[in-house]
Amino acid sequence: MQTANTYDRCTTRCINQKRIHTANEEALSDADNHNMAQLFKAMGDANRLKVLHALEQDEMCVCDIAAFLRLSESAVSHQLRLLRQLKLVSNRRVGPILYYRLNDHHVTKLLQIALEHSKE
Amino acid sequence: MQTANTYDRCTTRCINQKRIHTANEEALSDADNHNMAQLFKAMGDANRLKVLHALEQDEMCVCDIAAFLRLSESAVSHQLRLLRQLKLVSNRRVGPILYYRLNDHHVTKLLQIALEHSKE
DNA sequence: TCCATATGTGAGCGTCTGTACAGATACTAA
DNA sequence: TTAGTATCTGTACAGACGCTCACATATGGA
Numbered sequence: 001m002q003t004a005n006t007y008d009r010c011t012t013r014c015i016n017q018k019r020i021h022t023a024n025e026e027a028l029s030d031a032d033n034h035n036m037a038q039l040f041k042a043m044g045d046a047n048r049l050k051v052l053h054a055l056e057q058d059e060m061c062v063c064d065i066a067a068f069l070r071l072s073e074s075a076v077s078h079q080l081r082l083l084r085q086l087k088l089v090s091n092r093r094v095g096p097i098l099y100y101r102l103n104d105h106h107v108t109k110l111l112q113i114a115l116e117h118s119k120e
Numbered sequence: 121m122q123t124a125n126t127y128d129r130c131t132t133r134c135i136n137q138k139r140i141h142t143a144n145e146e147a148l149s150d151a152d153n154h155n156m157a158q159l160f161k162a163m164g165d166a167n168r169l170k171v172l173h174a175l176e177q178d179e180m181c182v183c184d185i186a187a188f189l190r191l192s193e194s195a196v197s198h199q200l201r202l203l204r205q206l207k208l209v210s211n212r213r214v215g216p217i218l219y220y221r222l223n224d225h226h227v228t229k230l231l232q233i234a235l236e237h238s239k240e
Numbered sequence: 241t242c243c244a245t246a247t248g249t250g251a252g253c254g255t256c257t258g259t260a261c262a263g264a265t266a267c268t269a270a
Numbered sequence: 271t272t273a274g275t276a277t278c279t280g281t282a283c284a285g286a287c288g289c290t291c292a293c294a295t296a297t298g299g300a
Contacts, residue, residue: 015276023177033170037163037166038164040161040230041160043160044159045288046154046157054143060143063135063247064139068140076247080247080248096244096247096297097135097246106234110230113229114160114226115156117156118151118159119152181277183277193277194259198258198259198279213266215276216267216276218276
């Protein structure tokens with residue numbers, strides 16, 4: 001039982017038991033923490049980030065996104081599926097063409113703050 | 121030359137050449153895009169996210185973080201190094217103990233917005 | 241119906257990532 | 271100096287990730 005041993009060893013060595021208790025009490029739920037990690041992970045890829053930023057301006061169809069990223073349409077489709085599953089983008093169909101757009105007003109805020117961070 | 125072929129194929133198929141041009145003009149610099157992706161990637165891990173949220177309340181030493189995460193101190197040290205390199209956290213030494221704290225006021229905002237997102 | 245276009249999906253492959261383990265380093269006290 | 275505690279670092283490996291390829295699906299026109 002490696003995990004149990006590791007944990008036991010830690011608890012006997014911790015400096016401030018009370019601080020750990022507080023951290024646990026204030027901690028987010030596993031579900032919230034997981035969802036947030038998923039969101040950040042989705043935005044933690046240069047290509048997906050570029051798409052999200054482009055969609056801030058206006059919707060785009062898949063093959064335009066592929067041309068923009070200089071990536072295969074298949075690769076783009078895979079990435080868009082992930083963004084769709086996380087409800088970051090949605091699409092509308094016009095004949096055979098799917099236009100993707102941002103589906104989450106939080107994305108714009110996150111991009112803005114991250115840009116401020118990267119400027120420092 | 122797979123990349124060149126893929127790109128050429130895309131350009132011949134794209135629907136809205138002008139939209140691609142606009143996207144390219146409005147696109148962030150590679151450096152900004154990369155830095156932002158790094159930031160989101162760093163926050164895109166459940167354990168690192170948990171640490172960042174805990175440090176919003178107060179500083180913590182490494183072995184307390186390890187106990188809090190139920191993870192080895194070595195693993196925590198590796199993660200903290202990443203967060204340190206990205207300037208998300210900093211530390212102060214008190215004898216042999218290193219206390220880590222948030223080093224970026226953007227992190228709090230990002231966590232708040234991401235939490236709102238996950239609540240929907 | 242048949243074909244072309246636009247997009248989606250599953251599998252495979254090379255690469256990246258998070259963790260454990262072992263050992264090194266930094267600091268303190270005796 | 272020596273021992274002990276707290277943390278860091280190099281390495282290795284299982285699992286996750288991103289892309290490509292081949293093929294499937296969906297829509298529209300001939």
